Amino acid sequence: MTCSILVFYFAERDGRAALYLVAGLLAGWAFWIKPPAIVYGLVFPLLVLADHRQGAKRLWFAGGGVRILMAHLALFRIIYGDPVYFFRSYYDYGKETYVSADSTDTSLWPYVVLLFAKIYHTGLLGWLALAGCIRGLTQRNQLEIRFVVIWGFGLLLIFSALPISLSPLKFIAKQSNYMSILTLPLALMAGWFLAQQGRTIAFLLGGAMIASGIFLAALEQQVITVVTVNCRSAAAFAEAHTDTPVFGR
Helix, strand or coil: CHHHHHHHHHHHHHCCHHHHHHHHHHHHHHHHHCHHHHHHHHHHHHHHHHHCCCCHHHHHHHHHHHHHHHHHHHHHHHHHCCCCHHHHHHHHHHHHHHHCCCCCECCCCHHHHHHHCCCCCCCCHHHHHHHHHHHHHCCCCCHHHHHHHHHHHHHHHHHHHCEEEECCEEECCECHHHHHHHHHHHHHHHHHHHHCCCHHHHHHHHHHHHHHHHHHHHHHHHHHHHHHHHHHHHHHHHHHCCCCCCCCC
């Protein structure tokens, strides 16, 4: 996903049809790897609308994505005899798992909360990126910054507010690890903001960001270690005590 947007940026900058094609192929490959994540593609129209330029070469991007989609449909037709088999099965799965049940968070605000309130997930990244966004919007001639702002906060909007059901009203499913999709554009905005500051402020904020990142990474590593040990112990206990119910998540 990230590679497709990066290549799309250079295609927009240079106006090269080959780069648009590569970006489209990469977007299609992202769909091939994890089809539900293709909703990130909604950010491309936002990037195009913000540019205000006409360009028939952008059709190469659509052509690249459609080519991968056709290959996907052909493969499922060969294997299952139904080119839209995945779409049917995932629709049923999503309806049962996310709409009818409450197996995961489908509310509106989790990523916003994780970025700006529960900062033990991302440290100061959210606030520094927001500061970069606000500063970038005041720089009318900074087309590169505008691209990154739309990229970062466009994805945040899509992966927060895209509805998957209107009755009951539920939004796209969320997990904290999915925030990695937002990491690069937010980090670019945060870094650009720090680069605009004086040496002292940049040193203090940058040092705080690095220190918090190292500390939070160490805590996450400890969580992984504890969960792994506990899971193995729970599995061993369950095997040794087959008459005892063992619950886990």
